[in-house]
Every structure is written in structure tokens, then in C-alpha cells.
Amino acid sequence: MILFENVTKKYRGTAKPALDGIDLRVDRGEFVFIVGASGSGKSSCLRLILREDQPSAGKIHVLGQDLSKISSRKVPYFRRNLGTVFQDFRLLTNKTVYDNVAFSLQVIGKSRGFIQEAVPDTLEMVGLANKAKRFPHELSGGEQQRVAIARAIVNKPSILLADEPTGNLDPATSLGIMQLLRAINASGTTVVMATHEATFVDIMQQRVVELSQGVVVRDEVGGGYGETASIPVADLSEEGVQVLRTTEAVVRAALAPEEGGDPAAPAQAAPDVSAGDLPGSSPVAPAARASSAAPQAPAAPAQAPAAPAQAPQPPAQAPTGDAPQPIPPRQVTPPAPQPQREASVFEEPRPFGDSDSDIDDDTVRAGGPQARRIPSFLDPGRPMDPVQMSETGSLAEHLGLSRKDDDETDVGPVR
Numbered sequence: 001m002i003l004f005e006n007v008t009k010k011y012r013g014t015a016k017p018a019l020d021g022i023d024l025r026v027d028r029g030e031f032v033f034i035v036g037a038s039g040s041g042k043s044s045c046l047r048l049i050l051r052e053d054q055p056s057a058g059k060i061h062v063l064g065q066d067l068s069k070i071s072s073r074k075v076p077y078f079r080r081n082l083g084t085v086f087q088d089f090r091l092l093t094n095k096t097v098y099d100n101v102a103f104s105l106q107v108i109g110k111s112r113g114f115i116q117e118a119v120p121d122t123l124e125m126v127g128l129a130n131k132a133k134r135f136p137h138e139l140s141g142g143e144q145q146r147v148a149i150a151r152a153i154v155n156k157p158s159i160l161l162a163d164e165p166t167g168n169l170d171p172a173t174s175l176g177i178m179q180l181l182r183a184i185n186a187s188g189t190t191v192v193m194a195t196h197e198a199t200f201v202d203i204m205q206q207r208v209v210e211l212s213q214g215v216v217v218r219d220e221v222g223g224g225y226g227e228t229a230s231i232p233v234a235d236l237s238e239e240g241v242q243v244l245r246t247t248e249a250v251v252r253a254a255l256a257p258e259e260g261g262d263p264a265a266p267a268q269a270a271p272d273v274s275a276g277d278l279p280g281s282s283p284v285a286p287a288a289r290a291s292s293a294a295p296q297a298p299a300a301p302a303q304a305p306a307a308p309a310q311a312p313q314p315p316a317q318a319p320t321g322d323a324p325q326p327i328p329p330r331q332v333t334p335p336a337p338q339p340q341r342e343a344s345v346f347e348e349p350r351p352f353g354d355s356d357s358d359i360d361d362d363t364v365r366a367g368g369p370q371a372r373r374i375p376s377f378l379d380p381g382r383p384m385d386p387v388q389m390s391e392t393g394s395l396a397e398h399l400g401l402s403r404k405d406d407d408e409t410d411v412g413p414v415r
């Protein structure tokens with residue numbers, strides 16, 4: 001699907017190449033993190049895949065095409081197969097959410113009927129069906145990134161390239177974005193993501209390609225960001241470390257594959273971390289914080305831990321002989337479950353005082369005065385059937401998202 005053969009990229013006026021003899025193969029359906037210190041060549045790599053730039057030496061094939069043979073005139077057609085997401089969202093500020101997503105289809109000449117069907121479906125998929133009429137400045141950062149992701153996937157690209165997609169987001173919001181990228185990958189889209197986010201890379205146990213000064217120094221499946229010399233350790237405050245650890249506990253429980261289960265299937269037992277564990281929220285009980293802050297410690301729950309409710313899901317793809325051989329997932333010990341509290345890590349700040357009518361009923365969880373509004377497709381307990389999804393190509397449908405929601409009245413025709 002993506003093949004780099006001895007690729008070197010040297011920018012004009014620079015002494016050292018940004019990429020130096022890279023060999024890389026990414027197969028269909030993979031989720032690959034590209035990590036490395038600032039300046040190690042991650043973005044250069046993505047730009048070459050996108051054919052925004054050409055290598056100084058070596059060959060690049062993407063989707064079976066030799067990129068050196070694609071004429072400039074045909075590059076836009078080639079790019080229709082690739083979705084891109086960036087750290088800074090890059091939304092059109094004078095267009096609504098709906099029109100931002102629709103625009104990417106209009107420019108490639110999709111019919112009005114196609115657009116009117118595809119855009120609401122995709123907005124549902126990213127949990128923004130009820131915000132179609134908003135403008136970017138009326139959205140939170142996480143919501144803006146979800147618009148950018150909707151725009152990137154609305155034309156069902158084979159490959160999604162993400163350059164630091166969570167770089168401008170807080171940890172809890174980033175988690176929602178990672179869940180979304182993972183769901184998109186589970187539906188069959190190959191995802192290549194450049195990132196500095198050690199937490200997600202460590203926990204998601206996907207393939208990790210590490211660059212150092214333009215050279216691949218590590219390429220492993222199920223690897224972590226962890227103890228790599230080329231990654232700068234962030235200068236975090238005590239509070240920052242605490243937030244990161246708390247997030248790590250949440251992410252581990254929500255995203256890590258179950259032991260012996262399918263890496264593409266979401267963990268069935270939601271972690272017991274409430275909004276109180278998240279930055280900017282009220283303090284939590286010491287016991288809860290302690291369990292979150294020490295995710296590796298053996299769980300010693302007072303009550304029997306929640307057993308996985310589902311049998312392991314089938315893999316999204318049959319492994320190919322060319323793909324790197326998976327290594328067994330690392331032992332992951334989620335924080336000890338605590339009854340009476342549900343995960344609410346997907347809840348984002350609601351700075352604009354949304355009324356309840358703004359919320360899709362399907363996303364409101366029953367149970368208690370503080371029923372949380374979690375887009376159902378982001379619910380870590382929600383089973384996915386990637387095989388079924390890939391058969392129809394409709395992620396929204398197989399995530400159980402009905403189109404009979406309030407977005408039908410919310411979105412208007414393309415202007």
C-alpha cells in the first residue's frame with residue numbers, strides 16, 4: 001500500500017538529508033505510528049506519501065502507483081485516495097461544519113445527491129451530527145479536529161495520514177480523537193500517524209516506526225514510545241505528570257487490546273474513571289486517584305472485576321505475509337474497577353452552554369442525575385465488528401448510528 005525504497009530527501013540549502021535511505025512498507029489496514037524527535041523527518045515522510053514533495057533519491061509507491069510517474073496534473077486525482085489531518089485542523093473559518101465537509105466533495109465534483117448523503121453520515125460517524133450548522137469558532141478544539149477528520153474521510157480514502165492530530169488537544173480530548181482514528185482504522189482504512197504523544201503510542205500497541213535524524217531506527221509491532229533515546233522527555237510539572245498518568249490509566253483500559261483478544265476490538269470493561277479524574281475537574285477520592293496513577297500495579301479490586309462481556313472480535317484484516325509479524329500484546333492491567341462510576345473521558349468541555357436539545361438523544365446515557373453525553377460510537381464498551389464493517393464499507397451503519405437523528409433537520413442543502 002505504501003512502499004519506500006531507499007528514499008532520501010534533502011532540502012535545498014541544507015547539509016544533512018531530512019530522510020536518509022528510508023525503507024518502509026505499510027500494508028493495507030495497518031495502523032502505523034511514526035515517532036521521533038522534532039526534526040527527525042516525520043512530516044517529511046508524510047509529505048512524500050502525499051506527493052506534496054518528491055524524494056531526492058529512491059522510489060515511493062503508494063496504492064500501487066510509482067509517485068515519480070504521476071504528472072503534476074494527475075496529483076489531485078491521486079490525492080483523492082488519501083485523507084489528511086493536521087495538528088492545526090485547517091478548517092475553513094467562514095464555512096459551517098457541514099460546508100467544511102461538503103466542500104472537500106464539491107471540489108472533486110461529487111454530485112449534490114452524493115454530498116447530501118455522505119456529509120450527514122460522516123458527521124454522525126464523528127459525533128457531530130447535531131453541530132452541522134456551527135462555525136469552527138463555535139466548536140471546542142476536539143470538535144474542530146473531528147470536523148477535520150470528517151472532511152478527511154468523507155470520500156472514504158484508502159489511507160488516512162495524520163500529522164500530530166492531537167498536538168493541540170488536552171489528553172481527554174485526544175483520547176476521543178484516538179478512539180475515532182482507531183474506529184476508522186477498524187473499518188479498513190490504513191492510518192499513518194506522526195506523533196509525539198507517548199501515552200497513546202505506548203498503549204495502543206500498534207506498529208511503531210521510529211525515525212532519528214532521517215533514519216528508521218526502530219520498526220516494531222506492538223511497540224511503545226517508551227525508552228527511546230531520540231525522544232525528548234517532556235519537561236512536565238508534578239501536575240502535568242499526574243494528568244498524564246491519569247490519562248494513561250484511562251487510555252490503557254479503553255484502548256488496549258484484551259489479552260488474547262483482537263487488537264482491533266475495544267476493551268469491553270470500561271475503566272472506572274470519572275470526569276473528576278480529568279484536568280480541570282474536581283478532585284477525586286484518593287483511592288481512585290491512586291489506582292489511576294499506578295496503572296501497572298496489580299489490580300486488587302474489592303469486588304470481582306468486570307468480565308469482558310463479548311467474545312473476541314475477528315480481526316479487521318487477514319494478516320498478510322508481507323506485513324511485519326505481530327508480537328503478542330503486552331500485559332495490560334487496567335485500574336481496579338470501582339462500582340457506581342462510569343467512564344466519562346469522552347466528554348468534552350461545553351463552553352458554549354449547549355442546551356439539551358443540541359444533543360442527540362442516542363448519545364445521552366441514562367442513569368443518574370449526571371447522565372453523561374457520550375457519542376455512542378466512542379463508547380469503549382461498544383463492540384465493533386470490523387469484518388462486517390469492511391464488507392459494507394459503512395462504519396456508521398455498523399456502529400449502530402441511525403440517520404434518523406436530529407441532524408436530518410439540522411443540515412441543509414449544499415450552498
Ligand SMILES: Nc1ncnc2c1ncn2[C@@H]1O[C@H](COP(=O)(O)OP(=O)(O)OP(=O)(O)O)[C@@H](O)[C@H]1O
Nearest residue numbers: 011012014018036037038039040041042043044045
Ligand atoms: N522545506 C524545508 N526546507 C528545508 N529544510 C526543511 C524543510 N522541511 C523540513 N526541513 C528540515 O528537515 C528536517 C526534518 O523535518 P520534518 O519537519 O520532517 O521533521 P519532524 O520530525 O516532522 O519534526 P516535528 O516533529 O518538529 O514536526 C528538519 O531538519 C527540518 O529542519
